[in-house]
Amino acid sequence: MDYRIGMILTGKVTGIQPYGAFVLLDDDTQGLIHISELKHGFISNVGDYLKVGQMVKVMIVDIDEYTGKISLSLRCLEQPFNFKYNRDEITHRYKKYWSNRHVEEGFKPIAERLDGWIEDALEDIKNGK
Incomplete structure (x- = not known):
């Protein structure tokens, strides 16, 4: 599949590390959700937020043109604050x-x-x- 920055996809969490979670996008493509891209605010443990085998909706935020590594984000898809002000x-x-x-x-x-x-x-x- 031809992936592009900004695409929203559904993938399966295949691994969790202290720095983020790996997500399988298709049979041969995997991306990383860095811990800073999981949600707005502080996260001390990725495992508290995601589990292996969990299906997640992610956005592609970067594709390294040399290595082909894909950076994903959950944070981009959530509404951080619900501002209602005059x-x-x-x-x-x-x-x-x-x-x-x-x-x-x-x-x-x-x-x-x-x-x-x-x-x-x-x-x-x-x-x-």
Whole structure:
């Protein structure tokens, strides 16, 4: 079969190691789900999450072009967080950290200092600095 990154497949867990789980995709193709790709959050033991012989739905996240090794992910297929929020509520919650002072002043502080900067620059040119 011609595998491509982003494909979603069903495979059978054939082996579990401390660093991840091997999944048989077809008769001759096997891929690895790294421990970091099992689920969102911390996992200390792959065996607590997967069992040998278990059927899993996985996504191909990488195919090494030189070795042909396939990297799989379960994490890509799960919804990590179920955010239900109102944008106005979040803006209001953090509004105290924002200021519109820069909008009112604009370039006024620069304009006030510009004449002094020009005089200093001209003086430096005359003195050869």
